Amino acid sequence: MSNNQIQLFDTKSRKLQIVESSDGKSLRIYSCGPTVYRDAHVGNMRTFLLGDLITRLAKHSGYQVKFIQNITDVGHMSEDFVEDKILAQAKAEAKDPYEVAKFYESRFHQDLKSLNINAADLYPKASGCIPLMHDLIKKLIDTDHAYVGSDNCVYFSAQSYQGYGAISGNRLDALKPGHNFEYTEGGAKKFHADWALWKAAAGRTQMIWDSPWGPGFPGWHIECSAMSLHYLDEFVDIHLGGIDLRFPHHENERAQSNSSINNEAVALWVHGEHLLFEGRKMAKSTGNVVLVSDLISKHLDPLSLRLCFLENRYRSQMDLSWDSLKAAHLLIQRWRDKTATWAKDKSLDKKQAQGFIDEISADFSADLDTPRALQKLRSIEKAQTLSDGVKYEIFKCVDDLFGLDLLKPSLGKGELTSDAQSLFDQRQIARNKGDFTESDRLRGLLLKVGVVVRDSKDGQSWEWLI
Numbered sequence: 001m002s003n004n005q006i007q008l009f010d011t012k013s014r015k016l017q018i019v020e021s022s023d024g025k026s027l028r029i030y031s032c033g034p035t036v037y038r039d040a041h042v043g044n045m046r047t048f049l050l051g052d053l054i055t056r057l058a059k060h061s062g063y064q065v066k067f068i069q070n071i072t073d074v075g076h077m078s079e080d081f082v083e084d085k086i087l088a089q090a091k092a093e094a095k096d097p098y099e100v101a102k103f104y105e106s107r108f109h110q111d112l113k114s115l116n117i118n119a120a121d122l123y124p125k126a127s128g129c130i131p132l133m134h135d136l137i138k139k140l141i142d143t144d145h146a147y148v149g150s151d152n153c154v155y156f157s158a159q160s161y162q163g164y165g166a167i168s169g170n171r172l173d174a175l176k177p178g179h180n181f182e183y184t185e186g187g188a189k190k191f192h193a194d195w196a197l198w199k200a201a202a203g204r205t206q207m208i209w210d211s212p213w214g215p216g217f218p219g220w221h222i223e224c225s226a227m228s229l230h231y232l233d234e235f236v237d238i239h240l241g242g243i244d245l246r247f248p249h250h251e252n253e254r255a256q257s258n259s260s261i262n263n264e265a266v267a268l269w270v271h272g273e274h275l276l277f278e279g280r281k282m283a284k285s286t287g288n289v290v291l292v293s294d295l296i297s298k299h300l301d302p303l304s305l306r307l308c309f310l311e312n313r314y315r316s317q318m319d320l321s322w323d324s325l326k327a328a329h330l331l332i333q334r335w336r337d338k339t340a341t342w343a344k345d346k347s348l349d350k351k352q353a354q355g356f357i358d359e360i361s362a363d364f365s366a367d368l369d370t371p372r373a374l375q376k377l378r379s380i381e382k383a384q385t386l387s388d389g390v391k392y393e394i395f396k397c398v399d400d401l402f403g404l405d406l407l408k409p410s411l412g413k414g415e416l417t418s419d420a421q422s423l424f425d426q427r428q429i430a431r432n433k434g435d436f437t438e439s440d441r442l443r444g445l446l447l448k449v450g451v452v453v454r455d456s457k458d459g460q461s462w463e464w465l466i
């Protein structure tokens, strides 16, 4: 526990702001979650890590945290995509859309686990919160912030909310008519920048619900307003998401939520920047998509991805590469080996260790200056003036912020897959018999599955090829 004030950059005020619990009890955090129609790529994981870093830091600093992340499993329509993504994927996979959503949701949770991203307190699903959305839409209609269009869709009236544009800097009078806002609505909207809160089914037969305005399905933005207001008791201390959600998603969410409670609903808007991979934008269309499972199949510790993210400020665009992932993998291994050695020294100057722990917490509290915090770890590792016991204590205590499992045995000492273990055992038998031709053949086979074998006077040993 430390007494650092946590500062984060607020996109709306464009300033660093001190994080505060508005009810004096807990810090209420909301993060936009995945749309579960495909695997989240490592760029998405960078945004999801942001929520984990902030909740870890808040807990380390003594806060109670209530953290909610939604799962979009229906109705997500973006500006350039007029078909529901989950229904389109269900069609492509010839599966029930709920099955598709369930499958990718479970993969999402697996990926979070691989990256040591602690689970949120709750993951409400859009499909499970339809009544909440109906209630909010009714309230917005009753207060003249929304209206039913001639196409039986319900639209939010952008002009009814005076503060529109504060997050993104987009002013309503500057938004040009003709820009494809979410849907082609055939003239049912009163103003070009209005957006749909509820879409009439209009021939769609799956993933639709009855409503006071006829059968249909919710728009994407209303989902986050309904869930954040409901689950966090009508106020959000920190609202998180990727920078691409700043407009229109967060701008629209803010207009809806603020109109509903007649007040500012979110204290801080925090956005994570984009990720490039090998210098290029990550996009399915260009084939440049990397998943957490791709790292695992290359025998890279998935936490090497976490370490690479920590090497960069969350607000800077970063360029990830296989080389940086490999370097991070080796660094994690080296630190784990060292902590295992340092643990043997039982002498400890607690006060000295605490000084370094506080400095590292302060780096995290300064708008998540994780590169500086990592630089401190590197200096501590090399410092000749610090005892092994002190180094162990520091690494042990700050790992709840970094989340790199620094006290685990290093990976090379982990387990082989059963196939590789069998080849490794056969090679031992060949060596015992002096059959070096067979031993070399088996070494080649092991190399093909990513295992490097070394021989020494103590026998054969192995490590992953990375």
Ligand SMILES: [Zn+2]
Binding pocket: 031, 032, 033, 224, 249
């Ligand atoms: Zn959202």
